[in-house]
Amino acid sequence: xxxxxxxxxxxxxxxxxxxxxxxxxxxxxxxxxxxxxxxxxxxxxxxxxxxxxxxxxxxxxxxxxxxxxxxxxxxxxxxxxxxxxxxxxxxxxxxxxxxxxxxxxxxxxxxxxxxxxxxxxxxxxxxxxxxxxxxxxxxxxxxxxxxxxxxxxxxxxxxxxxxxxxxxxxxxxxxxxxxxxxxxxxxxxxxxxxxxxxxxxxxxxxxxxxxxxxxxxxxxxxxxxxxxxxxxxxxxxxxxxxxxxxxxxxxxxxxxxxxxxxxxxxxxxxxxxxxxxxxxxxxxxxxxxxxxxxxxxxxxxxxxxxxxxxxxxxxxxxxxxxxxxxxxxxxxxxxxxxxxxxxxxxxxxxxxxxxxxxxxxxxxxxxxxxxxxxxxxxxxxxxxxxxxxxxxxxx
Ligand SMILES: Cc1cc2nc3c(=O)[nH]c(=O)nc-3n(C[C@H](O)[C@H](O)[C@H](O)COP(=O)(O)OP(=O)(O)OC[C@H]3O[C@@H](n4cnc5c(N)ncnc54)[C@H](O)[C@@H]3O)c2cc1C
Numbered sequence: 600x601x602x603x604x605x606x607x608x609x610x611x612x613x614x615x616x617x618x619x620x621x622x623x624x625x626x627x628x629x630x631x632x633x634x635x636x637x638x639x640x641x642x643x644x645x646x647x648x649x650x651x652x653x654x655x656x657x658x659x660x661x662x663x664x665x666x667x668x669x670x671x672x673x674x675x676x677x678x679x680x681x682x683x684x685x686x687x688x689x690x691x692x693x694x695x696x697x698x699x700x701x702x703x704x705x706x707x708x709x710x711x712x713x714x715x716x717x718x719x720x721x722x723x724x725x726x727x728x729x730x731x732x733x734x735x736x737x738x739x740x741x742x743x744x745x746x747x748x749x750x751x752x753x754x755x756x757x758x759x760x761x762x763x764x765x766x767x768x769x770x771x772x773x774x775x776x777x778x779x780x781x782x783x784x785x786x787x788x789x790x791x792x793x794x795x796x797x798x799x800x801x802x803x804x805x806x807x808x809x810x811x812x813x814x815x816x817x818x819x820x821x822x823x824x825x826x827x828x829x830x831x832x833x834x835x836x837x838x839x840x841x842x843x844x845x846x847x848x849x850x851x852x853x854x855x856x857x858x859x860x861x862x863x864x865x866x867x868x869x870x871x872x873x874x875x876x877x878x879x880x881x882x883x884x885x886x887x888x889x890x891x892x893x894x895x896x897x898x899x900x901x902x903x904x905x906x907x908x909x910x911x912x913x914x915x916x917x918x919x920x921x922x923x924x925x926x927x928x929x930x931x932x933x934x935x936x937x938x939x940x941x942x943x944x945x946x947x948x949x950x951x952x953x954x955x956x957x958x959x960x961x962x963x964x965x966x967x968x969x970x971x972x973x974x975x976x977x978x979x980x981x982x983x984x985x986x987x988x989x990x991x992x993x994x
Contacts, residue, residue: 679805
């Protein structure tokens with residue numbers, strides 16, 4: 600019997616979403632998060648319709664009114680040197696008409712807080728760093744760094760790209776160095792240039808680099824994230840920083856209007872993007888994975904958090920439908936999710952090359968293709984998908 604005995608390791612976007620969807624499905628769970636308080640570092644997220652329609656069903660979009668920014672324009676690709684617009688998507692009317700939802704941008708902290716308020720009080724345990732998972736035939740034992748332990752009928756590893764739980768379902772291989780690093784920061788809107796204040800997600804693409812910005816926090820701030828060669832930089836930490844001068848130096852020779860935006864960040868965060876090949880499976884007996892623990896992806900389709908939310912919705916339905924055979928439920932969850940998340944890992948990976956082409960024939964062909972494409976329609980397989988439409992038989 601599952602009862603209250605689903606243990607979710609990790610209280611990020613995916614773990615919190617899992618607890619919220621499980622609660623809605625009548626399955627009680629406990630989230631064990633290593634951090635002493637629920638804080639999400641300053642950074643933004645794009646929420647595409649496939650995530651928005653799920654979040655709306657657990658009341659999260661209502662809680663984000665005034666904080667999430669509905670985008671008018673998205674995937675606005677600009678040329679690095681002069682800002683020439685290569686292509687742009689109408690995310691106001693067309694997105695709503697095609698997919699029944701708009702696309703929003705949010706501060707991660709706002710999203711985490713909004714999802715946390717859909718989780719029943721008392722089911723979130725903070726300061727609980729899971730150090731090991733011992734698996735038995737139909738149960739598992741979690742041990743924590745504070746010397747305590749907890750038994751569970753089902754363990755969901757939502758503990759991110761460095762997942763500890765992952766070692767209980769597959770060979771414990773560390774993630775690899777990707778060669779790409781990210782600079783990130785937030786600029787108060789009143790210090791940002793006019794082009795960055797629009798309700799638009801803009802991507803400046805150029806040789807070996809690209810830079811993305813969009814408004815968050817109800818329009819009070821602009822989220823800025825930029826990708827550059829990592830060199831020998833290999834620190835993967837949300838708290839590592841760089842200097843404004845280092846950030847600016849990466850974009851020497853780019854459109855001079857970017858200077859004001861980059862300097863508006865003050866001290867940027869910097870971290871190396873990690874890479875992992877897709878897994879062939881991510882469940883074993885009563886243990887499964889979710890979100891970045893299962894399928895970390897480069898952020899170039901802005902789908903990592905969205906996929907963890909989809910995972911959460913499907914996992915909850917599978918567990919609710921098979922209360923007496925959780926291992927079957929986990930296998931079904933994995934089989935419903937793995938094809939889609941693998942495809943997203945692959946297309947996100949490929950985009951690093953495409954976004955970072957040096958000027959030349961390949962770049963010209965890319966720009967011509969961008970000018971003719973309608974990615975809002977071409978990416979319908981991502982945005983139209985409703986994770987709760989999946990057929991799940993009762994067991
Ligand atoms: C630059 C950048 C931009 C992005 N933009 C987007 C976007 O626009 N849209 C989008 O959908 N996605 C985006 N993503 C991806 C998204 O951030 C991640 O895919 C998403 O946060 C994954 O959520 P998660 O809950 O699986 O993992 P995480 O957010 O990593 O959460 C894991 C949680 O587990 C906890 N934890 C870790 N180990 C332990 C342990 N041993 N015991 C207990 N707790 C533990 C951590 O403290 C953390 O709270 C972006 C990512 C990056 C890097």
